[in-house]
Amino acid sequence: MIRAAIYSLIIFVGAIAAVILLVQFDFLAKSQFCKPDDPCIQQWFAALSGWVGAIATLTTLFLLREQILQSGKQHAQSIRAEYRDDIRLAERVMNRCILLQYRAEEMIRIKEKAAHGSADMRSAYSDAQSAIKLLTLEFEKIDDLQAWDAKHMSGALYTLEPALDKLERLHTNFGGPGDILFGDPMYWSVSFNSFFTVALDVLSYARERQASAAELIKDLS
Structure with missing residues (x-):
């Protein structure tokens, strides 16, 4: 004036x-x-x-x-x-969820190849073992995810613990050389179905967190 x-x-x-x-x-x-x-x-x-x-x-x-x-x-x-820490946490969660989605989508592709017979059993089993190890490495860095869940994801459809429990059981199914799976079609099918279920759970979990983090960043920008 x-x-x-x-x-x-x-x-x-x-x-x-x-x-x-x-x-x-x-x-x-x-x-x-x-x-x-x-x-x-x-x-x-x-x-x-x-x-x-x-x-x-x-x-x-x-x-x-x-x-x-x-x-x-x-x-x-x-x-x-005022919300700088929340925004930075949201950005880290988004990046982590992008990687989790990539790992889960790769697991789905491996399962589909095994189911359609486009990969031999030993190759599919080896790919599954590698995918499980990579996903496990991603879940070793879950501090940001846990902090985000505690602060922003009350009432979420998908939570971290069930996915981690199922991932732990996959180490039992795919931990050995695979001879048991190769000789038992039923065990092979059950193991890869569990493998597929973990991938879907992780994919849903990551998408839910990524959407939540993106919404917070949008609201505070």
Whole structure:
């Protein structure tokens, strides 16, 4: 508001100066803008005051708009500063969930290849063992996931513990050389179904957390 008043004063002073110069050089008196014996200067000042008022109003509106935009930016910055830790946690959770989804989707592809006979038993078994080890490594870094679940995921459809329990049991099924599975089609089918179930659980868990983290980041950005 102070700046608007200053700008209006500058404009008004400039207009007065312009009129004074025109009068000084007798331009108004000799031009079409003034008739003889008319209070020309008073009329010009009256007209200029209206224009100055309009310009001052526009200037004030422009400055108010700038203040509102600046206030919005400052508000967003203050929110980000206040919730900086939550935002950083959400970003880490999103990155972790992207990796978990990748591992789970790879496990689903391995299971489908084994089910459709597009991979021999030993190759499928070896791929499953590798996938289980990689997924286990991802779940060794669960501090952020546990912190996120404790703070933001009350009432979640999918929780961490059942997936970890099932993953632990997979180490028993796929822990040896695989000779038992190769010789028993039923055991092979049950083991790979368990493998598939873990992949689906992990995929659902990761997607649920990623969506929650993305929503928080959106709300606080």
